[in-house]
Amino acid sequence: MEGYEISPVKAHVGGRNVVFNCEKEGVDAKIIRIAFLNDRSREDFLGEVEYIRYLFEHGGSVSDVVSSRKGKLLEEITHQNHTLFVCLFEKARGKMLVENNYRYREGVPITEYYYNCGKVLGKLHQVSKGYTPVHSRYSFFDKYNAEYIDKLIPDSLSLLKEKLVELLETLEGMDRNRESFGMVHFDYSDGNYMIDFDTGQITVFDFDNSCFCWYMYDLANLWTHGVGWIQFEPDVGKRKKFMEDYFEAVLSGYKSETGIENSMLDKLPLFIIATLMENIIDEFEIMRNKGEEPECDEELSYRIKCLEDDIPYMGFFHEIYSCEEPFEYEERIRLKE
Template structure:
């Protein structure tokens, strides 16, 4: 939780009462909930250098563009000065504040009956519409342009030995293949990059997406692969599927049926989705191991088993669980 000075600056910019704030989470950003009138809002505070404001402005500008063209997403609201961000400073600390309207609905795991073909198609249709719209998106001033996908920087020295080196070598192999892929307008553009089931709410069959702070320029099929990877992680157990691969193929068949209603995707890119799923699986290890101190005792059993299982599959020449599919 943050001190009153930072919160007061945000309140003065966006026009809310700090006494109404309720703490929600503190992971990549600090998030609070508040009500104003009869509406719910979320205050997001990102601890970043002031220069990073341009990057966040680029994110929320794109989100407003999508919402104004019919995408159900949490709308970023403006400050009294008509800006989409506010810089809040106190001593050496600097936070970039943004505020989003709340969204109706529940998460997918609140009701097991929600998890099925209808949701998968709607999810795909929403992403397809976003990709179609982004083809015409112009950020204007290039200083407000989001970053391009690039290979990961792995600076933790503990990740260059043993099993972690095996994972890293696999990541670098996939990244090399990705770097050589074409970047045409029909296949590459601004994507959410984290459109997983905990980043949207479901209300009467419609979904509202949020949490665009990972958005970047990448391949549309990569966005699909990320969604599929997370669907396998969190939803392949909901029914008695014989394997994660079987569930992944079922999910993608339904998802792509919705997707192509809104955006065309060539078969060559559909066939690359399993590659992007492998990329997401491997890169996730380096996300949660970023600050690992090299002490195996600080990893839980689930993490240790995931590393061992993944390394065994790589060394056996097998695709990762959930990625061994033909589309």
């Protein structure tokens, strides 16, 4: 990395890595990622970088991993008996949507973006269907299971625990054939890809949460991020119509690269609940990792309420939803009396 100007990338809440921008004139920029928490194993990291390399080599639009001088995708550094895992990536071309103030390409309809989101994801899933790992990542149920939920979530939220276990039992009964279940990104959203605003091309990064799961999970996650485009609209009918059109454009792009059965698409509401579960568990993990007493703010209270009361589609079409304070519940859920 001689001659590169190296600067830190600002961390986000709950971040598990230290990340650096590496720039040098006349050379494509790179990203260094240093994982410092002991929450992942060497096998996890090898599984991640091998999967990224496989996607890249088979035409997936992802930031490729750069091999070290020793020809490794993953390097380890031990400092004071603590192991750091280091990876280098090509920096994705373009900007994040937020860096462009959520404006899309000048003179191009936003539906192109929705279509491309689906198309790029469809290609990743199509490539994944032929993937057999050397170093395997974990599977969905390795992390999301009744034992872990019981340990992580306070006993005062007994109804939430019950609903989460019911959800897991439903998912456990679902088919896991090669066409419906395989390696997924698990956090496919506009925070984890760049857009080349000259061409509209999307390049995906941050496979930190990638695991074996249903492909439908990534599509449901894309649905949940689509609500941001219409979340301040007071008319529920208009919100519904927008989401139908948005997801139709996403699926059109997705199906241009890979197939998906209607029986899986019918499970969209179920997988939206699964994304809510992931959000809730992530919040409690962040509190635990910071050593904080668990507490629920308005956003977490909203998610919990949707799950406890069986409110579909993140409550987006329900009376619980407020366009003035999107996805917030007016009363914080109390964990202790």
